[in-house]
Amino acid sequence: MDDIRSSLDNMVDHFNDSITHSAPKKLLFNRLSISLSDDSASLPKKRRVEQESPNCSLNSTTDSTNNSASDSNGTWKMNKLRAELIETKARLSQVQDQLKQNETKRRMELSLAESKVSALKTQCDFTSQKLLDLTKDMENRRGLENSYKEEARRAKAELAGLKLKYDETVNKLKNEKSQQEQDARDVQLCINNELGDYRRQAQRAELELQSTLKELECIRQRHDEYKARMSGYEELRANFEKQQQSLKVADERIKELEFEIQSYTDWKQVTKVSQERLASIPEMDSELQRLRVHNKQLNKIIGDKLLLEEQVHEYKARLDKEEGSRAEAAALQVKLSHTERELKEWVKVAQDHCLANTLVSPVTLRSRIEQLLQGDIVHVSEKYASESESKQMRNLVRDLEQKIRVYLKNIEDLNMSLKRHKNFKDRLQRKLRTVSRERDFYKQMVDNFDKDLTMSNASVAEMTQDMQVRYRVDVLERTLTGYKDLCTTLDREIQAMREQEQLSDPSSEDYENVKKELDTLRLENDRLRRRKEEQELEIMQRCLRQDISPPISKVVHLVDNPAAEAYESSKNMLEKLQAEIERLKRHNKKLEDANEQHLNETTSTSTGGMTMNFKELNKLRAELESANAKLGKTKEYFMAARKEFRDVVYMLLGYRIDRVGYKSNYRVTSMYAESPDDYFSIALSESNDLALLETPYSETLQPALDQQLAANNSFPPFFSSLTLDLFQRATVTMT
């Protein structure tokens, strides 16, 4: 840029030099022109003439010289010279014009050149500016280029780093891959080994299976054998059972026969006994008669005894009654004395309450009481009346009090107005007083003036001037004090008036308005206070809850806290449980599949048997139910039959036999028994022997027992004889 500028400057200088090179010419020309002009134009005519005078002198000298030569020629020559001079002058003017033209031309050129120079300069400035901009731009570009280059270098470095890293990772991955491949190979080997193991195991298992199958076949064969044997055994058992049954039948038969034999022996004994009895019938008859007589006597005696007992009982009852009545009588006597005492008291009370002359009697007492009660009633009614009256009075009093209050209020109002009036009156009086004082004062003043006048008129002669003046001064001073007093009183009055104005109570209407306003304001105040309290509570709540924007803080906690641990453990637990569920589901499915396969394969396996078992169970259950129902029915039927049978036996044989207790104890009750307590207790021993147990009733029949049971060792005759006996006795008592 500077180079360009310098070169441009050089160019300009060169140009100027060229101009200056031309200038000497011009200057020369100028000087020439100036000299010319000096010579011709600029100088005044006279001077020019004077200047010309040397020439002239020269000419004159020449002239003189010429004159010396010839005078005639001289005039011609002079003319000629003059003409030449004029000519030269014209030429000179011409030259001068030309010079002027040249100068103007030169000036024009100069101005043109200057303008060109200025234009060139501006262009040069502009270009230099541009150049500067371009250089700056260039620098910027260079900086950018440098930065880009650096970036490129950095990127290259990063690229190299990344390359290295990736190479490393590639190497690592390759290593890993190789390792994994090795692992895979190992695993494959392991698997192959395991597979071989498993195969071997499977072969072994197959062998075992075959052996077990063989065994199974053996077992089946054996089973068949056993079955055949079992059928043989069953046949044998059936035979055995048949034999046993026949044995039982034979036993029963033997027993029956034995029983018959026994009964036959019994019969033998019975026949013997009866034969003996038959032999002893006449004796027995006589004895019977004797016994009957005896019995009759005994019966009579018993009847008498019963009669006596009845009488004794009656007497005893009477005695009891008597004793009761005696005790009652004693109690009554006590009561009587008590009542008599009471009666006496009552009589005393009656005497106290009755009139002195009248006879004391309950009637009078009653009348007295009635009188008193009536009096009471009257009193009560009077009391109620007085109460109602008092109530009325109270109401009245209340009304009156209210009225009084109203009146009091009125009185107060009136008092207030009275006070006001009084005040007003006082004020008026005071005013009147002041007015009167003023009047007095004016009067005094008038008197003074009068006195003055009289003094001026009458006593001038008597008093000296001085005295007069003093007197007047006194009088004037007094009037002045009077004025002052007046002023003070007026001031005081004004003050009092003002105070009264201030004190004067506001009118009732204003007061009411103010009161209302006060009330409303109070209500407003209460409302606002309540609102304030609510707001405070709200604020407190919010403060507690930290709803108000908390101060800038961050919440931190220890990473391994119990909460995180609990979350983790619960998550783990959940996962574990889900895994467990998944496992169980798979297991379940497997089992189901296996079950199905099993079912498909064989129906006689245990699982198949299970369903069979279920079916069987259901069937058995149904059977059980039907059997139960059957059993119930048969039981009912049996019960009914048993009852009927028992009734029939009872009616036919006259004895009811009840089984008592879990041991084979039997209670035998006769149809003709006198009381339900008359029963026999009989036990069946293990050897099928019957034994009579002792009961209160059996003791009473000891002789009959001894006679028949001990003698015959048989129950039926004993029971039949007893039945007969009882029947006879019952019919005797009936008749």
Next chain:
Amino acid sequence: MSSAQATKNCITLKGSAQIIVEYLKYGIHSILFQRGIYPAENFDSTQQYGLTILMSKDPKITTFLQNVLSQTEEWLSKNMINKISMVITNAHSKEVLECWDFKMQAENGDNQAADPSQRTSSKDQTRIQNEIRDVMRQISATVSYLPLLDCICTFDVMIHTLDNTELPAKWDETGAIVIQNAQAVQLRSFSTGLHKVETVVNYKMST
């Protein structure tokens, strides 16, 4: 406790922090027992503040509280804690059921020294202990009105520190907790003269 009492019954900032941390330890153990967050057979009774307080025997809980409270003491002695929250959450759903806030407020103490570590308080130790005892009593009385926690619960301790605190290792920043439909109950507060501790329980209203 003896170090808390420097000279002439003066409590320094460190001592105050120690007292508060002790209160927090017993308070949190007591809440764990009272709210039935861990089975009652895992607790042992000790005497403190004139009360019988049940402390957890579980080594996990004790070590956790030891770690948290030692850090709390360090921060408290620099007045960097606004609030400590003990949050009780449902272990399965992570729902926040209860939040016990222990709000800390720094106090000036006796001498309003510019350097907080030079401040001391001459508040009587027994008075502070009595105040803490009252708060502990209230904590055990809250069981009567707090809703029954009928699910498996767990707890966490969150510390609200200043924004510029540096977190040590194993500490992590977590968000603020929110309880739906919350109800707050303010318990008594106590002061060591250098710290004022307010205890507030926020619990989820049972619908």
